[in-house]
Amino acid sequence: MPMPQEPEGFHLDQSFDDVWAEFEDLFVQARQTLATLKEPQPAHVVQASVNALFRTTHTLKGMAGMLGFPSFSKAAHRMEDIFDLMRKGRLRSTDSLVETLEAGILALESGVGGLRRGRSEPEDYLQPLRRQLGELEALARPAEGGAQDLTSMLDLPPDTLKALSEYEHTRVTSLLLSGMPIHGVRICLDFATFDERLRVYGEALGSFGELISTLPWDVPEDREGLAFLLMIACSDLEPSRLPALEGELLGLALLADPARVPASLRAEEAVPPPSEEKEPVPVASAAASPAQEVEILRLPAQRVEALEARLMAVGQLRDAASQLLNRTRRASDDDRPMALMGQMEDGLLDVQKSLLQMRMVKVESLFSRIEPMVKGLSRDTGKPVKLTFQGGDLELERSILGRLTEPFLHLVRNAVDHGLEPPSERAALGKSETGSLRISASQRGRNLRFDIRDDGRGFHLERIQARGIELGLLKAGDNPTPERLHRLTLEPGFSTQDKPTQLSGRGVGMDVVRAEIEALGGEVHLSSEVRRGSLIRLSFPLSRAVVSCLKVRCAGQPFGIPLGSVVRVQAGRQVCRGGDQVRVLGESLPLESLQACLGLPEPDGQRAFVVLGQQGAAARSVEVALGVDEIVGRGEVLLRSLPELAHTAGIMGGSVQEEGILWVLDPDAMLGLAMDSLMRRVARV
Amino acid sequence: MSEQGSWLHVRASGMDLALSTLDLREVVGMETVSPLPGRPQGIQGVVVFQGEFLPVLAWVDLPGCAVPTAPPMAMAVLRPRLAIPIERMIGVIDAPAATFRDIDEDDPATGWAGGLLHAGGLDLRLLDPDRLIALLRRFRGDR
Numbered sequence: 001m002p003m004p005q006e007p008e009g010f011h012l013d014q015s016f017d018d019v020w021a022e023f024e025d026l027f028v029q030a031r032q033t034l035a036t037l038k039e040p041q042p043a044h045v046v047q048a049s050v051n052a053l054f055r056t057t058h059t060l061k062g063m064a065g066m067l068g069f070p071s072f073s074k075a076a077h078r079m080e081d082i083f084d085l086m087r088k089g090r091l092r093s094t095d096s097l098v099e100t101l102e103a104g105i106l107a108l109e110s111g112v113g114g115l116r117r118g119r120s121e122p123e124d125y126l127q128p129l130r131r132q133l134g135e136l137e138a139l140a141r142p143a144e145g146g147a148q149d150l151t152s153m154l155d156l157p158p159d160t161l162k163a164l165s166e167y168e169h170t171r172v173t174s175l176l177l178s179g180m181p182i183h184g185v186r187i188c189l190d191f192a193t194f195d196e197r198l199r200v201y202g203e204a205l206g207s208f209g210e211l212i213s214t215l216p217w218d219v220p221e222d223r224e225g226l227a228f229l230l231m232i233a234c235s236d237l238e239p240s241r242l243p244a245l246e247g248e249l250l251g252l253a254l255l256a257d258p259a260r261v262p263a264s265l266r267a268e269e270a271v272p273p274p275s276e277e278k279e280p281v282p283v284a285s286a287a288a289s290p291a292q293e294v295e296i297l298r299l300p301a302q303r304v305e306a307l308e309a310r311l312m313a314v315g316q317l318r319d320a321a322s323q324l325l326n327r328t329r330r331a332s333d334d335d336r337p338m339a340l341m342g343q344m345e346d347g348l349l350d351v352q353k354s355l356l357q358m359r360m361v362k363v364e365s366l367f368s369r370i371e372p373m374v375k376g377l378s379r380d381t382g383k384p385v386k387l388t389f390q391g392g393d394l395e396l397e398r399s400i401l402g403r404l405t406e407p408f409l410h411l412v413r414n415a416v417d418h419g420l421e422p423p424s425e426r427a428a429l430g431k432s433e434t435g436s437l438r439i440s441a442s443q444r445g446r447n448l449r450f451d452i453r454d455d456g457r458g459f460h461l462e463r464i465q466a467r468g469i470e471l472g473l474l475k476a477g478d479n480p481t482p483e484r485l486h487r488l489t490l491e492p493g494f495s496t497q498d499k500p501t502q503l504s505g506r507g508v509g510m511d512v513v514r515a516e517i518e519a520l521g522g523e524v525h526l527s528s529e530v531r532r533g534s535l536i537r538l539s540f541p542l543s544r545a546v547v548s549c550l551k552v553r554c555a556g557q558p559f560g561i562p563l564g565s566v567v568r569v570q571a572g573r574q575v576c577r578g579g580d581q582v583r584v585l586g587e588s589l590p591l592e593s594l595q596a597c598l599g600l601p602e603p604d605g606q607r608a609f610v611v612l613g614q615q616g617a618a619a620r621s622v623e624v625a626l627g628v629d630e631i632v633g634r635g636e637v638l639l640r641s642l643p644e645l646a647h648t649a650g651i652m653g654g655s656v657q658e659e660g661i662l663w664v665l666d667p668d669a670m671l672g673l674a675m676d677s678l679m680r681r682v683a684r685v
Numbered sequence: 686m687s688e689q690g691s692w693l694h695v696r697a698s699g700m701d702l703a704l705s706t707l708d709l710r711e712v713v714g715m716e717t718v719s720p721l722p723g724r725p726q727g728i729q730g731v732v733v734f735q736g737e738f739l740p741v742l743a744w745v746d747l748p749g750c751a752v753p754t755a756p757p758m759a760m761a762v763l764r765p766r767l768a769i770p771i772e773r774m775i776g777v778i779d780a781p782a783a784t785f786r787d788i789d790e791d792d793p794a795t796g797w798a799g800g801l802l803h804a805g806g807l808d809l810r811l812l813d814p815d816r817l818i819a820l821l822r823r824f825r826g827d828r
Contacts, residue, residue, distance in 0.1 A: 312736035319733065557722060598723040643766060645821055646728050646740040648721050656733055661719040 019067065020116050023060070024402055027109045030056045031368060034105065037098045043178075044210035044233070046093055047171070053101075054083035060108065072111055075125035079104050082136055088170035090140035099379075100132045102372030106409075109369070113406035117512065128380060150176045153256040156184075160215060160229075168213050168231075172256070175210065175233040179258045183237045185230040186217055186250040194226045197248070201230060204243045209234025220250065231255065311355045315638065318348035319656040352638055353546050361401050363441045364392035369405060370412050374437065377416040384423060384434040385416060391441030396448055396542060400520060404450075404538075407513040411452050411536055412437070414510075419456035419534055429531060431455065436533075444668055447522075447652075449539040458528035461485045467494065486526035490514040513538075521644050541652065547639045549664060550610060551632035554594045555601070558662040559628075560637055560655065565667030567611040567623060571631055575605035579681045582625045584611055590678050593627035594665075597673040598650055603629060612667050612674075624674040639664050649673060690780065692802060693761065694809060696773040698744035698753050703778065703802040703809040704769070710762040715770065726824040732760075732768060741768040747820070749793030763814045767821075778804045785811075796820045 033049045033056070041049070061076035082101065085091045104126055111125040126133060150173040151164055164172075172182060185205065189197045198214065205211045210233045217227040227250065239252055325341045367389045378385045420426075420435035427433050436455040441448065464485045468474035473488055480488075488494055492511040514524050522540020549560030550569065568584055576582055578593040591609055595602050606627040613623045637655035642648065650673050652666035692703040693712070716732040718741045724730060729743035741760065744750045757770035783804040788795055797820050799813030 315736045316733075555722070600722055640738055642721075642731070642738055643740055645767060645818070646721060646725065646731055646738065647825070648723050648725055650723065651721065654719070654731070654738060661731070661733075663722060 019063070020112070021402075023063065023109075023112045026056050026060055026063075027105065027112070028365070030105045031102070031372075034098060034102050034372075035368065037093050038095065044206065047087065047210045048206060050083055050087045050093070054080060054087055057083055069115060069121055071121040071123060072108070072115070072125060075104075075108060075111070078126060078133065079108065082133065084167070085136070085140040088167055089174040090170070091136060097136065099372060099375055100129060100136065103376035104129055104133070106369065106373050106376070110406065110409055113409075117406075128376070149173055150256070150261060153260060154182060154231075155253065155255045156229075163215070164213070171210070171212050171233075172231075175212070176256055176258045176261050180209070180233045181235065181254060181258055182212070182256040183232050183234060184253045184255045185232065185237070185242070186227065186252075187230065187244070187248050188219060188223050188225050188227045188250055189248060190225050197245075198228065200243050204241070205230055205232045205234075208232060208237055208241075217250075223247075307355070307358070311352065314348055314351050314355060315640075318345060318352060318638070321345045321348060322656060322658045325658055349546070349636065349638065356546065360395040361398045362392060363394045363396060363401075364389075366401055366404060366408060367392050367439065370408060370439065373409060374412060374416060377413065381416060382422065383416060383420050385420065386434050386436050388436070388438045389440070390438070394441045394443055394448070400540075400542070403516055403520065407516045407538070408450075408452075410510070410513055412439075415452060415454045415456070415534070415536075419454040419458075421457050444539070447539050447541050447666070447668075449537060452536045452538075453533060455533040458530045458532060458534050459486055459489065459526070464488055483527075486528065489526065490524060521641060521647070541641045546636050547664060548634065548636050549662075550634050551662065552594070552608075552610065552628040553630040553632055554628050555603070558632065558657060558659055559594065560662050560664040561610055561612070561626075561670075562652075562664065562667055563634065565612050565614070567613040569608070569610050569631055570625075571608035573607065575607055576609065576625075576627055577605050578602060578627060579678065582609060584625065589623055589625045590674075591625040591627055592674040592677050594670075596677045597626070597670060603627075612671055614668065614671065622671055622675075624671055624678075626670065626674060637662060637664065692778045692783065692809075692811070694775040694778055694804070695761065695771040696775060697757075697769065697771040698747075698750045699772075700750070701775070701807055701809045702771075703783075703804075703811045704761055705811070706777075708763055708812075708814050710764055710766075712759055712761045712771075712774070715757045715760055725821075727821040734762065734768070737766075739766060739768050741770060742817075744770065746824070747794075748796050765814055765818055767814070767818065769812070778802070778809075 030053060033052050036049050037046065057076050057080035061073050061080055064070075064072035064076055079101070082091070082104075086093065086097075091097060107125050107129065111122070115121070124130070149169050151161060151169050153176060154161060154172060175182065185201070187197075187201060202211055202214070211230060212233055213231040215229045215231065217229045219225060219227045237252060239249070242249065321341055321344050325338060325345060328338055328341065370389075371387060374385055374387045377383075415437055416435075420437070421429070421431075423433035426435065436453075438451070438453045440451045440453075442451075443449070461482060465474060465480065468480070468485070468488045469476050469478075471491075471494065473491060473494075474480060490510050490513070494510065517524050517538050517540055520540040522538060525537040525539070526534070527537075528534035547560070548563045550563055550566050552559050552561065570582075570584065576591050578591065578596045580591045581588045582591045583589075589611060593602055593606060594600075606629055608629070608631050609625040609627045610631075611623055611625050637657070639653045639655055641653045642651065650666055650669045652664045652669075654661040654663050656662075690705060690707050692705055693709065695702050695704060713734075716734070718730040718732055720730040721728065724743075727743055727746045728740045731738040731740055733739070739762065745752050753770070753772060755772045757772055759771050759774060760768040761771055762768050783802050786801050786803065788798050788800050788810070792798070794810050797813065797817040798810040799816060800811045802809045802811050
């Protein structure tokens, strides 16, 4: 396999973050634009999307070439060619074409993920799509005798006609054959602002129809600046709706009238415009399509880092304000400065919240990458798959999303390739022939959890055990637990497949999944049942967020309990101790002190407790009363995650407060710690 | 840990130690450590450093280390984001002035020291961040 050529001076390390980010942005744009092709659109919108995709793949090709990835560059070039064929009208935008293109973009994206990890380049990134792409290219091949060309109908000087590109020839011909007039808009723009003004004209003309070309034009003798002829295909062009500034507009002209196309030629038109099959929607609604409504602002990595630094600075400023507020409160009876500082602190919290929000993206954008891949895999493996998503509205940090993509794609590939049985095998087992793949995201306290479930054959534990012994990871005669066997699959190079398929089974990947999730401070949990299916659970903490908490105090330290897990708060005269049963709304609940849960010295007795319930559970299956020394109140806190080395059972993170660090409890973990502590009490008795 | 470059000679947990300057982010004045309730072995708590929590080593939990005799005056922040409390900074040792040898197998510090650096008539234990972090992770796994 050829190794990437690393040009002198280039090192694919952290300093390449800008480049990877740019790749990532290009893929996001490509996926979003491809998604718009699945919906019915007016022809000019389809054309604009295809043009954008052509440019994106062209850029990908150039970047890969510059970085010394010749195979990638070749694959991007092939995709670019397909988009070129589309924009020239030689390929129609159909669902199956868009699916193939989505799979191609995904293959390139996945390839970039591999390159980023230092993997060698495969010979052909598009190998799994070779057949489909070959068919498309064959389909688009011009018929014997060459293609029809109607550009000679354009009312333009011969030199200009000669300078038209192949694309312009194709589009002009195709549009005239479809009955669309071609207009020319001549403008003269100032040197200083011509690029911005051209963009404004481009946008305005795009609302009339398809902007085919921007051609250089002669500047009138009495003028200075740059002149252009904008060639546009539309049924009607209203001069009053053009964004012309004084003196800019030199003239409008009809360059070609489709009525003059001979009827015989019109009948010969073999390839209709790209959207002919689809019902056009009004321009207004097309303008609201996601690709057009969302403006993507790409920032270089150093700008994002600067933004992060500002976020950190605001955090430090707020910490300082909190501490100052506390010291002043102790030192002075005058409330006014304190009130002002309190306002400052609140204001800074708001700024922090909004800055945090800027970094968030919806999980949906991760799901949108999975869907086309599953469709492609389903087609390639001949396994029908019912794919469902849940929790796409949840948000996570953009940087985390970028790191999750590759592990996710790997897990989904594995699930379809190895997990789900072929339809005949499923039918023989009494299962539906269509396999089920469910991917859900949920927030558990400050943890984000992803579940990937399939109803396939489950992990073959005997085979895993045998392979584990073969690799020296297990000893013969050992009796490992199912959990241990499942976890073996996360070891580097572990595979039970005799022959890798094109999709998976090389034993490379699950270790990458684990490494990536653990690097995020999270964990991977695998479980399965024979012939019932598998569950892969990824959970990891979100690094920073604003959390609403109930503030309590124990052993002289402040703690926060996320409000989502607080069922009830009770304080009274009665003294309770760990191991007691307390009555809450007629129900008897076990009580354990927070101190006992965290391994701190136990108090003599406590007069307050908080009933904790499992977060997100429809019917609260587990509830425990957690004894605390004092209930302080509620508030919003900026939670910072603990670094991996400081991970502590039951603590989700901390927040710098006036009185020191407030430790935010992880309610699910606390429930477990409380139950363990209660069990130990029972065992001691 | 590197045998190239220069080393910071410090006194920590009552021992003379060498810290490779290549392994250091910076050395800063000691901050008040916020103890972690139910802390993991080897970590006494955290300090807020550059807006993030930074774990602070608990020397006392490490094999071959005693309870520090003096309060720490500074902390050396290692590249893997771990603060090492130090009681005194003694100086900087450059490569030509030092010789190295392996640490004795029965030295309890083998879990976190990568060797011995001989300079100025003293044998200094060389702190190896990789070994130290592996040891801290092992502590967590054992719990």
